[in-house]
Amino acid sequence: MIVLLVLAVAFLEVATLRLIGVDGNRLTAALLALTPYCAVGGLLLGGVSLALRHWWIGGVVLVVALALVGVLLPRAFAAAQPPAHGGKLRVMSSNQYLGRADVQSVVRLVRENQVDVLNLLELTPREVTELARAGLFEALPYRVFKPQYGGAGSGIASRYPLTELSLAGPSLMEQPSARVDVDGTSVEVVAVHPIPPTTDAGEWKKEMAGLPRPDSSGPVRILAGDFNSTVDHATFRDLLGGGYTDAALSRGEGFTPTWPSSFFPPPVTIDHVLVDPRVAVDSYRVLDVPDSDHHAVIAELTLP
Structure with a gap:
């Protein structure tokens, strides 16, 4: 009893x-x-x-x-998609686990999946050099990288020209943003990586609140990365309530875990691709990245 x-x-x-x-x-x-x-x-x-x-x-x-x-x-369960008839865009996000993730596998996934925009979290200077040697910048020649030692670095690599922006609020870890010119369509992308709530719940809420909301009268916005949040956090649902669509939820993959890549602690879904409500999510997958504690996430999108 x-x-x-x-x-x-x-x-x-x-x-x-x-x-x-x-x-x-x-x-x-x-x-x-x-x-x-x-x-x-x-x-x-x-x-x-x-x-x-x-x-x-x-x-x-x-x-x-x-x-x-x-x-x-x-x-x-999958949801209905908005009537989007623009260009295609494949967005992938990968947490590099303090720069330990296997760069050859990351580059292979980019090529096999014809990724257009790649967000990298926990990106280190050493790994940037290794990515260059592995040929990442031949596939994705444009980049806004802010590498750091430890887990604070992040970056965006793109097949299309990039213009660096400053869309995210102040954060302890880098959260770079850029405008991507996709055949004449402007898309604003943020590489998301707020501090975990288990480190400082107040700072996590503040950094999540500092992420930009979608702007129906402006360019398409996409947030992709390690949010250190699941859909069961009210702080994350507030972000969705601002108008974003979670690519995994949109395709009925909301239970597919992304961290850790092992079986302990119990796997949860903290990596996400959030898209402007005008964007249709054609597909969403979770991919294995050797030597990382996270799985990568990839979404194929149709722009308005």
Whole structure:
């Protein structure tokens, strides 16, 4: 009885935060990232409690777990796309794990998938040299790179000409942005990498709030990178509420994890491609990058 009660209280605390839209502190933000696992655990806990005839515990937990499942389930289904008839653009994002990711594999993925814009997170000066040797800049000759030692560097490489911008607010890690000229269509791209909420929840919320919102009267905007956030964080949903479409959610791939590439801690989805609501998402995939702790994400888009 005591064990069931303790587990029920823990489950209800996390579920309530998710349902009312509060991220809280470093600990609760970390727990909210595990919401899909929490929902499954709640169903099991409710069923076991009912089987043991602890009616109140089982009933309350099961009702809340079902409410949580109802919130989560839509991310497994594709959504209707806007009527876009412009050019195609393939955007890929890869966290390079402190510059340790295998650059040959990254360049191979760029070539095999005909990537047009590549956002690189945790980009180091040494890795920039290795990417050049591997031939990245033959495929993507234009770039806005801000490499740093450690995990703070980022960069954008493109098949099309780039104009450097400053769209993201102040952040502890580099979040470069640029305007891409795609056959006459202007597209603004940000390489996103806010600080993790487990490091400083307040700073994470501030950096997420500093990301630009879509502008229906201006150029198309695309945010791609390691958001250190899942759809179960209210802070991330606020960004979606500003008008962006999550490419994974749009294609029914919202449960596909991107970090870590191993099985512990439990894999979650913190890498995203967010697109202007005028953009159609034709496809979305998660790709393995050897020696990185993240999977890369790639979206094929049709511009308005």
